[in-house]
Amino acid sequence: MRPETLDGYVGQEHILGPGKPLRVQIEKDRLTSIILWGPPGVGKTTLASLVARQTKCAFIPFSAVLSGIKEIKGVMVEAERNRRQGLRTVLFVDEIHRFNKAQQDAFLPYVERGDIILIGATTENPSFEVISALLSRSKVYALRALTLEELVLLLRRALPVVGIEAEDDLLEQIGAYAGGDARTAYNILEIAAAASESGKLERQAVEDAVERKMLLYDKGGEEHFNLVSALHKSVRSSDPDAALYWLARMLEAGEDRMYLARRLVRMAVEDVGLADPRAAEQAIACMQTVHFLGVPEGDQALAQAAVYLAVAPKSDAGYRALNAAREFVRNNAAFPVPMHLRNAPTRAMKEWGYSKGYEHAHANAAGLTGMDCLPDGMEGIKFYEPSARGTEARIKDRLEEIRKWVAEQRSSEPDASKP
Incomplete structure (x- = not known):
């Protein structure tokens, strides 16, 4: 299903649309080392291979999961040989964030000498996961999750490949389940198509293929902190509906309930403060309820506390007062x-x-x-x-x-x- 040209690539119009920066670099063959940062299944690997094909470079895919410094040096020998023959090499490093500092350092001399054009792909924020020396020599492009319309387009293109017909509403259902991830959408389509015996995609087969909506969430990664931040700021902004949405996202993804309870206690003392002294009581009561009831009954206590804090009057005067006192002491x-x-x-x-x-x-x-x-x-x-x-x-x-x-x-x- 990978496209052969940039015109067949779906999504990322903000960097690949006409006149956009990466598109111009590719079309004018002025490519430099880049980092593609985005969630899973949005086309990072596909884009890297298209870049190499469009710029007539040798393309060497490389996995940070399976390789170490020994493998890096072996690949660099090939890249150096290509350079002597007048051929540029695109080295695509998937999950570059999994390389440690020493392994990332090993790329530097080859990037500086021009032996390779490095294209790194990562789902993690490169500011935290890629060494500054590589970042300073690369352009970071942020890729976004695919929209429902883009996913439906990709699924429609895939129907002849899997040999099945499908109604648009079922493709939209698969796209919604996939959560912006084309790879997930393809997998669901393939499983559902195999279970549909009539030659047409069946609703029950789609529902059976997806037992649970797949949410982008990594309890140790950046998206975890993005969702926590969204929850906290929704409560601070007195928006109970948004607070419930972000809370539900984290609950469905399996977040530690006691972690959420601790965050709500923090919101009570930091953002509500003495504007409603009972907010801290409610948050502590929520924490004890979650601990006592467990999952799923305790989830309702988290929702109740989030709503209470969202609609409570807000004051960070106590928070600012302590910061001012500490600053004075320092x-x-x-x-x-x-x-x-x-x-x-x-x-x-x-x-x-x-x-x-x-x-x-x-x-x-x-x-x-x-x-x-x-x-x-x-x-x-x-x-x-x-x-x-x-x-x-x-x-x-x-x-x-x-x-x-x-x-x-x-x-x-x-x-x-x-x-």
């Missing part, structure tokens, strides 16, 4: 604890002035004191400034009341520095 000297805030468990410490001047808040009818609890040199510094949302609006009013009372108390106290 950039300033460690001020000594004021004497009046120090305990004095021994007579000597009392004689030295420990705890002298301490005011006990409960001894005052207002339950407040005018005492300054920050070190000398930090007078007037404020880290926490509550928002006017949810419960934090009441906290804001209370804090303003406290600060006003304290200011009045301090202004009415005699100035000990004056005679």
